[in-house]
Amino acid sequence: MASIVNTQQADAWNGYEGSHWAEHQDRYDAVNSGFNEHLLSAASIGERDRVLDIGCGSGQTTCLAAARATRGRAVGLDLSAPMLRRARETAAREGVGNVSFEQGDAQVHSFPDGWFDVAISRFGVMFFADPVAAFANIRRALRPGGRLAFVCLRDMNSNDLGPVLGALAEHLPALVPTDPHEPGPTSLADPARIREVLTDAEFSNVTAIPVEAPQVWGHDAADAADFLFEWGPIQAMRRDADPVATERAHAALIAAMRPHQQSDGVRLRGAAWQVTATRRSDE
Numbered sequence: 125m126a127s128i129v130n131t132q133q134a135d136a137w138n139g140y141e142g143s144h145w146a147e148h149q150d151r152y153d154a155v156n157s158g159f160n161e162h163l164l165s166a167a168s169i170g171e172r173d174r175v176l177d178i179g180c181g182s183g184q185t186t187c188l189a190a191a192r193a194t195r196g197r198a199v200g201l202d203l204s205a206p207m208l209r210r211a212r213e214t215a216a217r218e219g220v221g222n223v224s225f226e227q228g229d230a231q232v233h234s235f236p237d238g239w240f241d242v243a244i245s246r247f248g249v250m251f252f253a254d255p256v257a258a259f260a261n262i263r264r265a266l267r268p269g270g271r272l273a274f275v276c277l278r279d280m281n282s283n284d285l286g287p288v289l290g291a292l293a294e295h296l297p298a299l300v301p302t303d304p305h306e307p308g309p310t311s312l313a314d315p316a317r318i319r320e321v322l323t324d325a326e327f328s329n330v331t332a333i334p335v336e337a338p339q340v341w342g343h344d345a346a347d348a349a350d351f352l353f354e355w356g357p358i359q360a361m362r363r364d365a366d367p368v369a370t371e372r373a374h375a376a377l378i379a380a381m382r383p384h385q386q387s388d389g390v391r392l393r394g395a396a397w398q399v400t401a402t403r404r405s406d407e
């Protein structure tokens with residue numbers, strides 16, 4: 125593997141977090157696949173395109189991109205060995221031939237210069253210690269005039285997940301980021317920050333449009349709470365909690381999920397930015 129500078133993220137995504145995502149690929153895809161159309165429509169993938177999927181995880185969007193680039197190919201890049209293993213297995217099982225996966229850190233990975241027509245990401249670009257350096261590296265991987273399209277989370281209060289997680293506050297210590305821009309799910313929640321980072325990385329034509337999608341967390345409130353309770357950030361909050369507080373937190377999570385339970389599952393409203401930008405064609 126090439127060099128890694130995001131070592132904390134590499135540890136997390138090769139440790140508990142990545143294993144949980146790989147083991148529960150179907151469940152995470154049920155949470156996030158409502159954003160696929162927002163991502164893919166923004167990317168406008170052509171049949172001959174070479175597509176780079178950044179932070180591709182278990183590869184659902186990489187395979188969907190490959191299905192559009194029938195005479196091109198899709199390459200997924202991720203830090204996480206367990207998630208890439210899952211991605212390769214799924215692509216082989218589904219017979220997707222024009223796809224490949226590489227392990228690496230998008231911030232410093234040595235991409236072939238100017239090789240890709242389009243770079244996409246579903247929630248995989250919020251974890252860079254130096255986002256300007258990372259997006260500049262991704263820009264160099266695009267041909268002049270090449271496109272960037274990604275979805276990233278809006279602030280937690282715009283997402284139903286924010287108030288649901290708020291139900292834990294009484295029982296578990298909060299994971300309060302000291303800096304809202306530090307690597308993590310909401311580091312690009314501010315659209316002004318998105319524009320600043322991408323402009324500094326020398327992208328042009330930056331747009332950020334608010335989009336929403338239902339996120340299916342489970343078949344009923346208890347199932348959704350059980351799953352979310354094992355999610356990495358909540359595992360971290362539980363680490364030093366006593367058993368009584370942990371039990372109360374779990375019960376509070378079930379109660380917070382209950383209003384979102386519908387006949388076909390527990391659906392939370394997810395809110396993201398659909399972001400597009402281009403590498404200047406005269407570069």
Ligand SMILES: C[S@@+](CC[C@H](N)C(=O)[O-])C[C@H]1O[C@@H](n2cnc3c(N)ncnc32)[C@H](O)[C@@H]1O
Nearest residue numbers: 137179180181202203204229230246247248251
């Ligand atoms: C929230 S998950 C999203 C995964 C996948 N795109 C999906 O939608 O299911 C974030 C992903 O970004 C990857 N990631 C984080 N930082 C990265 C980096 N510097 N380079 C490459 N991948 C990274 C993680 O390993 C993880 O798979």
